[in-house]
Amino acid sequence: MNNHTLWSLRLGYSAKQAETIKRAGLKNFLEQSFATKFDSKIPDFLENSPKSFTELKELRKKLKSSNPEEAKEMLKKEVQTSFEMKAWWIGKMAETEFPLREKMTCFWHNHFVSTYQKVKVNYWVFQHNQILRQNAFGNFKSLTKEIIKSNAMVRYLDNVDNRKDKLNENLSRELLELFTLGIGNYSEEDIKNGAKGLAGLGIGEENAVYRKFFEDNESFNYLGKKGNLKLDEMVNAIFEQPKIPYLITRKILKWFIYDNPKDELVHYYGDYFKKVDFEIKPLLTKIFTEEFTKNNAGSKIKNPLEYILQLSAELHIPNPNGKLIAHFIKDQGMDLFNQPNVKGWDGGNSWLTSQVFLQRNNVADLLCNGKNLNRGRKENDDNTMMKQRPNRPVNVKLQWSKEGNNKQIIAELKDRLLFQTDENDQQDFEKLLKYDFDSKTEGSENAVIRLFNFMIKTPEFQLI
Numbered sequence: 515m516n517n518h519t520l521w522s523l524r525l526g527y528s529a530k531q532a533e534t535i536k537r538a539g540l541k542n543f544l545e546q547s548f549a550t551k552f553d554s555k556i557p558d559f560l561e562n563s564p565k566s567f568t569e570l571k572e573l574r575k576k577l578k579s580s581n582p583e584e585a586k587e588m589l590k591k592e593v594q595t596s597f598e599m600k601a602w603w604i605g606k607m608a609e610t611e612f613p614l615r616e617k618m619t620c621f622w623h624n625h626f627v628s629t630y631q632k633v634k635v636n637y638w639v640f641q642h643n644q645i646l647r648q649n650a651f652g653n654f655k656s657l658t659k660e661i662i663k664s665n666a667m668v669r670y671l672d673n674v675d676n677r678k679d680k681l682n683e684n685l686s687r688e689l690l691e692l693f694t695l696g697i698g699n700y701s702e703e704d705i706k707n708g709a710k711g712l713a714g715l716g717i718g719e720e721n722a723v724y725r726k727f728f729e730d731n732e733s734f735n736y737l738g739k740k741g742n743l744k745l746d747e748m749v750n751a752i753f754e755q756p757k758i759p760y761l762i763t764r765k766i767l768k769w770f771i772y773d774n775p776k777d778e779l780v781h782y783y784g785d786y787f788k789k790v791d792f793e794i795k796p797l798l799t800k801i802f803t804e805e806f807t808k809n810n811a812g813s814k815i816k817n818p819l820e821y822i823l824q825l826s827a828e829l830h831i832p833n834p835n836g837k838l839i840a841h842f843i844k845d846q847g848m849d850l851f852n853q854p855n856v857k858g859w860d861g862g863n864s865w866l867t868s869q870v871f872l873q874r875n876n877v878a879d880l881l882c883n884g885k886n887l888n889r890g891r892k893e894n895d896d897n898t899m900m901k902q903r904p905n906r907p908v909n910v911k912l913q914w915s916k917e918g919n920n921k922q923i924i925a926e927l928k929d930r931l932l933f934q935t936d937e938n939d940q941q942d943f944e945k946l947l948k949y950d951f952d953s954k955t956e957g958s959e960n961a962v963i964r965l966f967n968f969m970i971k972t973p974e975f976q977l978i
Contacts, residue, residue: 515933515978520811523978524770525802526613527820528827529930540806541799547614548795552647556640559598562591565637566719567665596630599640600850601836608823608834615650618798620819621769622646623850624858625762626661626693628670630851635665639851641721642666654762654792655753658693659746663715668722671856673715677728681709688856694752696761700737707734711743753792759784763797771805772813773862811933812977815865818846820978821874825970828930829881829910838887842877846870866976875971882967884910914962920944920951927966932974942968 521540522532525547535543556565564570577585607616623646630639642664649657661667668674668685676682686708690700714728724744731742739751752758763784767775783801790796816824822842826834840850847870848859877887886908914923924943928935935943946965952958969975 515811515931516929517806517811519930520933520978521802521806523816523820523824524814526617527607527823529824530827531612540803543612544614544799544802547612548651550610550612550615552615552644552650554644554648556637557599557602559595559602560637560640563595563636567717568719570635592634592636595636596639596851597837597840599636599643600840603643603850604819604823604834604836604839607819608826608836615647617770618650618794619643619647621766622650622657622661624769624853625765626657626667627853627856627858628664628666629853633666633669635669638664638666638669643851651795651798652793654787654794655749658689658752659749662689662693662745662749663722665717665720665722668716673712673722674717676709676713676715678713678730681706681713681730683709685709685715686712689748690752692856694749694761695755695757699755699757703735704737707736708748710734711736711748712745715745759787759792763787763801766797766801768814768861770801770814771810773815812974814978815862816976816978817859817861817865818843818848818870821846821976822877825878825881828966829912831881831908831910835886842873842887845873871976874976878967878970881908881910882963884908910963912959912963912966916953918953920947920949923947923951923953923962924965927962927969931966931969932972933977934974939972939974 516532518532518536519529521535522529525531525535525543531543534546538546564573573588577588580588603616607613607620610616623643626642626646628639628642630636633639633642642661645657645661645664649660662685671685671688672682673685676685683705687705689708689712690704691697710730710732711734713730714725715722716725716728733740733742736743736748737751737755739747741747743751760780764775764780767779767783772779783797786800787797822839823834826839843849844852847854847864853859880887884907886906915926918926921944924940924947928943932939943965946968947961951961
């Protein structure tokens with residue numbers, strides 16, 4: 515696989531940026547990616563959703579006073595809004611010129627997990643997503659402080675139930691175990707005392723606030739610090755721990771490059787991360803520019819988003835349907851805003867079970883035959899299966915050199931799609947696109963698409 519194409523896929527979702535990387539160089543491409551602006555505008559689909567604690571209380575009152583059918587309809591609208599948000603985000607990933615911010619937002623989304631199923635307030639989930647987007651290339655310590663203070667996070671990890679004399683340790687535990695230090699780098703006493711420091715931190719109008727009546731203001735020990743510590747002081751104490759950089763550098767390497775990064779790489783980049791005071795931008799620059807020069811293609815299984823957005827881009831599908839893509843990636847185990855648990859998606863081998871591979875092959879057949887990803891569901895309800903409806907046609911257009919012979923066309927597609935091939939693969943490809951192939955004959959486009967379909971069903975296409 516062409517190295518520029520490989521890194522276009524790793525830093526985005528398609529080969530669209532390969533020419534830019536080749537022309538400008540990876541470092542300049544990264545600078546352009548870091549400089550992208552993010553849209554702070556609240557999307558139209560959230561117009562009628564509650565946006566403050568006061569509005570949420572009003573909605574709850576309305577639900578209580580409504581008859582069962584009206585209440586059901588109101589709740590259904592919020593589920594529909596949640597689904598609109600998935601399609602909105604997929605659109606951003608597919609359409610943006612420099613997709614690294616969205617890919618990094620998705621990384622943080624799977625690190626600081628907070629699901630709609632538990633939070634049940636779309637605007638809070640949107641706020642959570644926007645905090646991640648705004649801080650995607652910022653400072654890890656600052657992001658940790660800000661995201662823990664989001665209404666979505668205190669709701670998701672039950673800190674709304676954490677109060678003096680009735681402590682809830684969920685947020686305190688995950689702050690240490692999953693968000694920062696990792697198992698083995700803190701004590702159970704730190705978790706208990708951390709819950710004291712977080713007691714009373716609950717839902718506010720725009721973000722989480724401490725409520726004095728529920729706070730625990732007794733002095734305690736936390737990771738070597740003593741005092742009446744609150745969230746910011748607790749996070750400061752966490753970031754003084756020697757093991758703090760390594761959990762996140764391991765996860766970044768896994769998200770972008772290696773399903774199983776070597777420990778020496780994790781520590782090498784982790785030590786640098788600490789040296790630059792947990793600034794994400796220089797860390798990403800160092801990782802990507804240094805790993806770019808290595809022969810490491812095929813070291814990571816594509817996640818469902820990477821798979822389907824690359825496929826849609828290769829086939830030049832106009833205006834890919836974000837809702838149908840959201841259904842597909844959910845079936846593949848990657849439901850946006852609804853990870854299976856606080857640990858997030860496992861990644862790695864979980865993206866390529868026999869069932870997942872079969873689904874990918876079925877989708878390849880559908881798209882290559884000009885059919886959409888229609889699975890016969892209600893578009894506004896991702897929990898309801900409906901009777902199969904006729905599949906809508908979609909215009910597909912594969913880009914390939916019309917002047918080339920069969921071997922040149924095969925080489926062009928291999929260079930774009932597959933990280934490695936051998937002689938047996940070449941023989942299989944030449945059986946599909948024979949030596950006497952003529953691009954000027956009727957049906958030549960179909961013949962190349964058949965070859966493309968065969969290639970994208972190989973195990974090699976599932977890897978980057």
